[in-house]
Amino acid sequence: PLKTIGAALGKMKEITAGQQVEVMLRGGTYEIDATLEVNRDHVFIHPYQDETVTISGGKSVTRNSLKPVKEQAVLDRLQPQVRSLIREIDFKKNRMELVGLHATGFGRPSQVAWTEVFVDGQPLRIARWPNDSTVMIGKIQESGVAKEGKEAPFPVFGYQEERPSGWKSVENMWISGYFAHGYADDMICVESIDTIHKMIHTRQHTVYGFMTGAPWRQWFALNLLEELDVPGEYVIDAGRGKMYVYPPAGKMENWSVSLLESPLMAIEHCKDVKVQGITFEYGRHIGVYMENTHRALIKNCIIRNM
Numbered sequence: 001p002l003k004t005i006g007a008a009l010g011k012m013k014e015i016t017a018g019q020q021v022e023v024m025l026r027g028g029t030y031e032i033d034a035t036l037e038v039n040r041d042h043v044f045i046h047p048y049q050d051e052t053v054t055i056s057g058g059k060s061v062t063r064n065s066l067k068p069v070k071e072q073a074v075l076d077r078l079q080p081q082v083r084s085l086i087r088e089i090d091f092k093k094n095r096m097e098l099v100g101l102h103a104t105g106f107g108r109p110s111q112v113a114w115t116e117v118f119v120d121g122q123p124l125r126i127a128r129w130p131n132d133s134t135v136m137i138g139k140i141q142e143s144g145v146a147k148e149g150k151e152a153p154f155p156v157f158g159y160q161e162e163r164p165s166g167w168k169s170v171e172n173m174w175i176s177g178y179f180a181h182g183y184a185d186d187m188i189c190v191e192s193i194d195t196i197h198k199m200i201h202t203r204q205h206t207v208y209g210f211m212t213g214a215p216w217r218q219w220f221a222l223n224l225l226e227e228l229d230v231p232g233e234y235v236i237d238a239g240r241g242k243m244y245v246y247p248p249a250g251k252m253e254n255w256s257v258s259l260l261e262s263p264l265m266a267i268e269h270c271k272d273v274k275v276q277g278i279t280f281e282y283g284r285h286i287g288v289y290m291e292n293t294h295r296a297l298i299k300n301c302i303i304r305n306m
Contacts, residue, residue: 027051057260057283077225092241100238105186134218145209177219180208263289
């Protein structure tokens, strides 16, 4: 018996090449902080006597780690009716890394996900406005498209609604939507809001810039403390190392956050490997990575919340 899966996989190196190796895992959740590497032939990894085995790329968070918000600068940005309901998770105090949002959308390369939070196996969502819809892009002051070989400025566009003018800060604010074409969604961060001229100044370029005048050219705001107003939403403040959560209704038992930025398991340069009956979850990358393998089988496994 060995204490960790990593130790068991390391022990395989001592077994003569060509021999079958069987790794049996006792029931429970294994929270890992590095990819489990399988790189030899003839390996069978499975639970011991059908016990329930989970490999997690995250960490469970106790209810005691969800603290009421006390920082006045944060409280001032929250809507009055939810201030007593919002809870914060202090990643620094719990020695965990909190990774903030990044640009994502059409034409952008895939990246490892930001940190997410899950309750009873269900992912929560980033706070947004409007909560269940989008709003039209108004007048374009800067399209963000380069002209005559010059470097393009970041996009600047107008809004018609009153709500954005009431936001106290754009710290950690992002916008998403269809900024030009109906097939090209994008998500970028915001630099500032000019409430006098009702203009939003962005801090990143998009693939096609900004356009207006078509019904699909719409946007919504993300990750604003002012819009943390629906149970099941959260805001990431990577600078403070804190996540602010509006807990879902009901008695929520199990809280987890995703941490590992690499695959949970990697099977590479080997053959005749079988992994059976294991749940992989709560990673910021993918569940099982395979490269240059022959007869590698992932059987009766669950890969979720990745």
